[in-house]
Amino acid sequence: MNKLSIQADFDRRDFDWYLDKLMQVIVFLGGLSAIVFILGIFIFITKEGIAFIFDTMDPVEFFTSEYWYPADEDDPEYGILALIAGTASVTGLAMVVAIPFALGAAIYIGEFATGKTREFLKILVELLAAIPSVVWGFIGLSIMNPLIIKLFDVSVGLNVLNAGIILGLMAAPIMVSIAEDALKAVPDRYREAAEAMGATRWQVIYKTVLPAAKNGLLGAVLLGIGRAFGETMAVLMATGHSINLPTSIFDSVRALTATIAAELGETAVGSDHYNALFTIGIFLFAITFIINLSADLIVRGVRKG
Amino acid sequence: MVGNNSEPLATSAASGSASAVKLSVRNLAIDYAGKPALEGVNLSIHENEIFGIIGPANAGKTSFLKALNRMDMFDNHMHVLGDVQFNGRSVNKLRNVYALRKRIGVVFPLPVGLPMTVYDNVALAPRLSGIRKRAQLDEIVQRCLTRAALWDEVKDRLQSLGSLLSGGQQQRLTIARALSQEPEVLMLDEFSIAVDPVTTMRIEDVLKELKSEMTIILVTNLVQQANRLADRTAFFLDGRCVEIGTTQALFSGQVKEQKTQDYIEGRFG
Numbered sequence: 001m002n003k004l005s006i007q008a009d010f011d012r013r014d015f016d017w018y019l020d021k022l023m024q025v026i027v028f029l030g031g032l033s034a035i036v037f038i039l040g041i042f043i044f045i046t047k048e049g050i051a052f053i054f055d056t057m058d059p060v061e062f063f064t065s066e067y068w069y070p071a072d073e074d075d076p077e078y079g080i081l082a083l084i085a086g087t088a089s090v091t092g093l094a095m096v097v098a099i100p101f102a103l104g105a106a107i108y109i110g111e112f113a114t115g116k117t118r119e120f121l122k123i124l125v126e127l128l129a130a131i132p133s134v135v136w137g138f139i140g141l142s143i144m145n146p147l148i149i150k151l152f153d154v155s156v157g158l159n160v161l162n163a164g165i166i167l168g169l170m171a172a173p174i175m176v177s178i179a180e181d182a183l184k185a186v187p188d189r190y191r192e193a194a195e196a197m198g199a200t201r202w203q204v205i206y207k208t209v210l211p212a213a214k215n216g217l218l219g220a221v222l223l224g225i226g227r228a229f230g231e232t233m234a235v236l237m238a239t240g241h242s243i244n245l246p247t248s249i250f251d252s253v254r255a256l257t258a259t260i261a262a263e264l265g266e267t268a269v270g271s272d273h274y275n276a277l278f279t280i281g282i283f284l285f286a287i288t289f290i291i292n293l294s295a296d297l298i299v300r301g302v303r304k305g
Numbered sequence: 306m307v308g309n310n311s312e313p314l315a316t317s318a319a320s321g322s323a324s325a326v327k328l329s330v331r332n333l334a335i336d337y338a339g340k341p342a343l344e345g346v347n348l349s350i351h352e353n354e355i356f357g358i359i360g361p362a363n364a365g366k367t368s369f370l371k372a373l374n375r376m377d378m379f380d381n382h383m384h385v386l387g388d389v390q391f392n393g394r395s396v397n398k399l400r401n402v403y404a405l406r407k408r409i410g411v412v413f414p415l416p417v418g419l420p421m422t423v424y425d426n427v428a429l430a431p432r433l434s435g436i437r438k439r440a441q442l443d444e445i446v447q448r449c450l451t452r453a454a455l456w457d458e459v460k461d462r463l464q465s466l467g468s469l470l471s472g473g474q475q476q477r478l479t480i481a482r483a484l485s486q487e488p489e490v491l492m493l494d495e496f497s498i499a500v501d502p503v504t505t506m507r508i509e510d511v512l513k514e515l516k517s518e519m520t521i522i523l524v525t526n527l528v529q530q531a532n533r534l535a536d537r538t539a540f541f542l543d544g545r546c547v548e549i550g551t552t553q554a555l556f557s558g559q560v561k562e563q564k565t566q567d568y569i570e571g572r573f574g
Contacts, residue, residue: 114381193417193479196376197430197486198407207429212420 049278070273086253093164094228098172106179129173133233140166140238158240161249167228175224182216222295232257324352327520333387342368355521357535364541366524374409375402410483414495416475418467426467430486453481473504492522
């Protein structure tokens with residue numbers, strides 16, 4: 001090969017070169033699409049809700065009034081405090097149910113179970129995560145409802161307790177998966193070092209593994225909160241869907257998400273009511289964004305430390 | 306003499322040490338899921354001696370250490386046969402292996418600064434055994450860090466993360482942590498792999514001092530380190546204990562097998 005042909009090689013665009021460029025563009029578009037979609041959704045709900053925010057909404061009333069009567073023709077009221085309280089109470093109870101279950105399951109799968117048991121459990125948890133929310137809502141309506149009435153002697157079984165348990169069971173699987181990943185990310189040499197010191201199995205977990213995995217576990221809990229917070233169908237079916245500032249776990253409540261789902265189809269496009277629902281959407285979007293972002297930042301902290 | 310792995314009686318006599326047997330190993334065999342890692346090991350380790358174990362990789366040195374403090378328990382593939390006695394008790398028959406492990410400190414090849422503060426790293430073992438008083442913990446932490454030749458370097462940052470110390474400092478932290486258990490036996494597995502030569506020499510000085518208080522088992526891939534420190538040395542090769550004798554004898558050519566001589570002189574391994 002003479003010198004010239006060797007040099008010519010450096011500028012040749014062969015098939016591999018074109019394929020490489022093509023793949024770069026395709027992958028870039030894929031990445032871009034995520035941003036485009038999320039921005040698109042944000043712009044859409046902002047566009048629909050913004051008119052209400054500037055024209056009709058009294059921000060103080062919106063967040064502090066417990067009266068949500070958007071359909072009243074003479075004097076519609078737009079207060080979402082009761083809805084926030086509904087979502088918060090159900091989500092809170094869901095976490096009380098889910099956190100012990102999820103952490104327990106994650107610790108068992110990650111630290112104790114071995115071989116086939118472990119694989120089997122992991123598949124089972126993934127299956128649990130795949131159950132559609134309407135099925136959970138159905139369980140809330142037809143199983144939990146009569147059970148609560150019978151057990152606690154209350155008149156209505158569709159309440160915070162019902163929805164909290166249902167939501168907790170729904171949020172637990174994703175929390176188990178993330179928490180188990182966090183435990184798996186703890187290097188084995190930490191466990192060995194603690195074991196070599198004569199730590200019992202529980203001491204190894206409690207003193208070494210959990211502290212080392214705490215960011216990942218916190219991230220798992222936050223993602224679980226996000227999951228419970230944004231859930232719609234199951235809460236619509238299990239909460240009783242009545243506007244209420246709950247004073248006990250046996251009160252029926254209504255959630256922000258369920259309100260949008262139930263009312264949007266019945267409003268005139270462009271009406272105050274329609275726009276108010278989109279304002280709730282903006283609010284939900286902002287909260288879930290914050291929850292997910294902080295979960296992401298916390299989990300990322302794990303990888304760095 | 307090939308294949309005769311039993312410890313010659315003359316060896317212990319030659320060592321001139323009349324001290325009691327701390328660990329006694331009889332017919333020890335270890336396999337991982339049926340694949341043998343160590344076979345037919347017979348030896349005794351005496352109180353207040355530094356017992357060196359040399360040999361190339363995959364000779365079974367680390368597996369040997371694991372068998373002594375029952376670290377095989379959490380490894381489902383590892384099987385230990387034979388008898389290991391600690392202070393005359395078979396370690397396989399102990400109900401509470403945690404108590405055994407508390408008496409045997411381990412230093413691993415790579416330093417393990419647990420993801421907690423320097424102070425908590427050293428206070429972990431005392432806390433595990435129920436010591437809660439701050440003053441007592443302070444005293445233990447200072448004493449152990451001092452003995453591990455680390456106190457001067459970390460006394461101003463006891464509350465910073467142990468995993469942020471340099472490699473050599475972390476290894477001394479690991480030693481301080483092992484000492485905080487007040488072990489009767491200290492096992493070091495190639496401790497100088499990730500440590501600079503100066504720190505290595507400092508740790509070696511520490512070990513010489515510790516010898517008066519405990520039994521030290523030193524697994525090393527540095528033949529000269531065994532020569533500097535060990536009272537007696539065993540040579541492991543391909544899952545067998547090929548040779549065992551006083552370090553002096555081994556390094557002055559009084560060996561039964563040519564391979565030992567070759568390894569010590571750096572002809573293979």
